Amino acid sequence: MKAAPTLAGRLGTAIAWMLACAVVFIATASAGLDKLIELEIKSRQSPRLLHAIEVLDKNQVPSNADMLLLIQTMAVEQPRAMILSYAGVALLSLAVIAVYVWIARRIANRFAAPVLAVAEGAKKIGAGDFSHRIAPPPRLTRELQGLVDGFNAQAEALEGSERRMRFQTAAVAHELRTPLTVLNGYIQGALDGVFPRDDAHMRILLTQVSDLSRIIDDLRTVSLASTGALGLEVADCDLAEETRSVLHALAPQFAAAEMTVETALPSALVRADPARIRQMLRAVLENARRYAADGGCLSVSTFVHDAECVLRIDDRGPGFPADHRAFEGFWRADLSRTRATGGSGLGLSVVKALADAHGGEVTITNRRNGGARVELRFLAREEAVRLALPRLATV
Numbered sequence: 512m513k514a515a516p517t518l519a520g521r522l523g524t525a526i527a528w529m530l531a532c533a534v535v536f537i538a539t540a541s542a543g544l545d546k547l548i549e550l551e552i553k554s555r556q557s558p559r560l561l562h563a564i565e566v567l568d569k570n571q572v573p574s575n576a577d578m579l580l581l582i583q584t585m586a587v588e589q590p591r592a593m594i595l596s597y598a599g600v601a602l603l604s605l606a607v608i609a610v611y612v613w614i615a616r617r618i619a620n621r622f623a624a625p626v627l628a629v630a631e632g633a634k635k636i637g638a639g640d641f642s643h644r645i646a647p648p649p650r651l652t653r654e655l656q657g658l659v660d661g662f663n664a665q666a667e668a669l670e671g672s673e674r675r676m677r678f679q680t681a682a683v684a685h686e687l688r689t690p691l692t693v694l695n696g697y698i699q700g701a702l703d704g705v706f707p708r709d710d711a712h713m714r715i716l717l718t719q720v721s722d723l724s725r726i727i728d729d730l731r732t733v734s735l736a737s738t739g740a741l742g743l744e745v746a747d748c749d750l751a752e753e754t755r756s757v758l759h760a761l762a763p764q765f766a767a768a769e770m771t772v773e774t775a776l777p778s779a780l781v782r783a784d785p786a787r788i789r790q791m792l793r794a795v796l797e798n799a800r801r802y803a804a805d806g807g808c809l810s811v812s813t814f815v816h817d818a819e820c821v822l823r824i825d826d827r828g829p830g831f832p833a834d835h836r837a838f839e840g841f842w843r844a845d846l847s848r849t850r851a852t853g854g855s856g857l858g859l860s861v862v863k864a865l866a867d868a869h870g871g872e873v874t875i876t877n878r879r880n881g882g883a884r885v886e887l888r889f890l891a892r893e894e895a896v897r898l899a900l901p902r903l904a905t906v
């Protein structure tokens with residue numbers, strides 16, 4: 512497709528055309544005007560004088576008497592003809608200026624229309640109408656097209672984040688309400704003497720309180736990381752060693768889920784907060800145990816690739832849906848899942864927030880033979896030291 516012209520290009524062309532047209536028009540019109548004045552003067556002269564002019568035009572000399580008459584007539588007619596010619600050119604110029612003011616206004620309006628539409632749109636967005644978009648007029652210059660496209664992209668992004676914020680606020684309320692309702696029911700029941708106040712019931716209450724604390728901690732982590740305010744205790748850290756320690760701690764849960772874990776864990780040194788690395792790993796491994804237990808086998812490996820250390824977790828479960836939004840808080844593939852079979856949908860958004868805070872990356876793909884692959888990537892230690900990453904303050 513042909514690229515749209517620039518504003519400077521289009522304005523330059525318009526001005527050049529207007530100037531050229533003005534010069535040609537005024538030159539032609541003033542020549543025509545002079546001719547008309549000449550004809551009008553001749554129409555008033557005697558045949559003798561016209562004959563003298565004809566003789567002169569043929570480069571011959573008229574008689575002395577005719578010459579004298581010619582000089583006398585010229586002395587009268589020439590100043591009048593000059594005044595008429597100047598007045599005519601001035602009037603023509605005024606007419607050209609009037610037409611050009613009209614054309615310039617139209618051109619300026621054409622260029623100003625998208626700018627005004629953007630200003631108007633910004634007011635609407637400011638008033639909370641995030642669905643407002645600008646329909647770009649045809650044949651916009653490159654800059655104005657960029658302005659309109661930029662505005663529409665911003666409006667789109669704002670609408671998306673507002674939609675996400677609404678969803679997340681509703682989700683937070685819902686997730687917090689569930690344990691609170693259970694707590695309320697048990698405490699009320701205990702006060703009414705319906706439930707005994709024994710250890711078993713206290714443990715149920717404690718589970719609900721831990722659920723609440725976890726949700727609040729996760730939300731805090733995501734929120735701090737998104738504002739760059741998450742404190743990290745950065746140190747030299749071996750991904751392989753941290754993985755071994757988390758796998759060791761989770762071994763009973765994997766055994767209970769009848770899952771076997773294959774490992775290939777050569778050393779992979781990074782600069783990171785080891786506690787946060789373990790937190791990420793726990794979230795991903797806990798997901799594998801929860802959602803991919805049917806696959807039976809899990810493989811966890813570390814390797815170094817292109818100055819990056821990669822921690823890869825492959826499971827043999829159902830994998831992620833193609834349109835998943837697993838890094839968005841509260842997204843779950845199966846919304847109907849109950850608390851007993853699933854979590855609140857915050858785990859992977861916390862993993863992403865922590866990976867971002869480390870200057871790293873987390874990716875989710877589905878494996879060709881079935882199952883999900885989650886990869887955590889961090890700059891290898893030497894590279895991180897060279898670039899002085901992560902730059903976040905340590906606490």
Ligand SMILES: Nc1ncnc2c1ncn2[C@@H]1O[C@H](COP(=O)(O)OP(=O)(O)OP(=O)(O)O)[C@@H](O)[C@H]1O
Pocket residue numbers: 794798799802803826828829830831837842843844845853854855856857858859860883
């Ligand atoms: N290994 C996996 N295989 C298939 N689906 C997965 C896997 N891991 C996560 N998911 C899907 O992604 C969703 C989001 O996972 P995430 O860890 O963010 O939240 P959660 O496990 O539902 O809750 P939380 O981790 O907060 O307790 C899960 O609900 C699940 O539907």
Ligand SMILES: [Mg+2]
Pocket residue numbers: 794797798854857858859
């Ligand atoms: Mg999870």
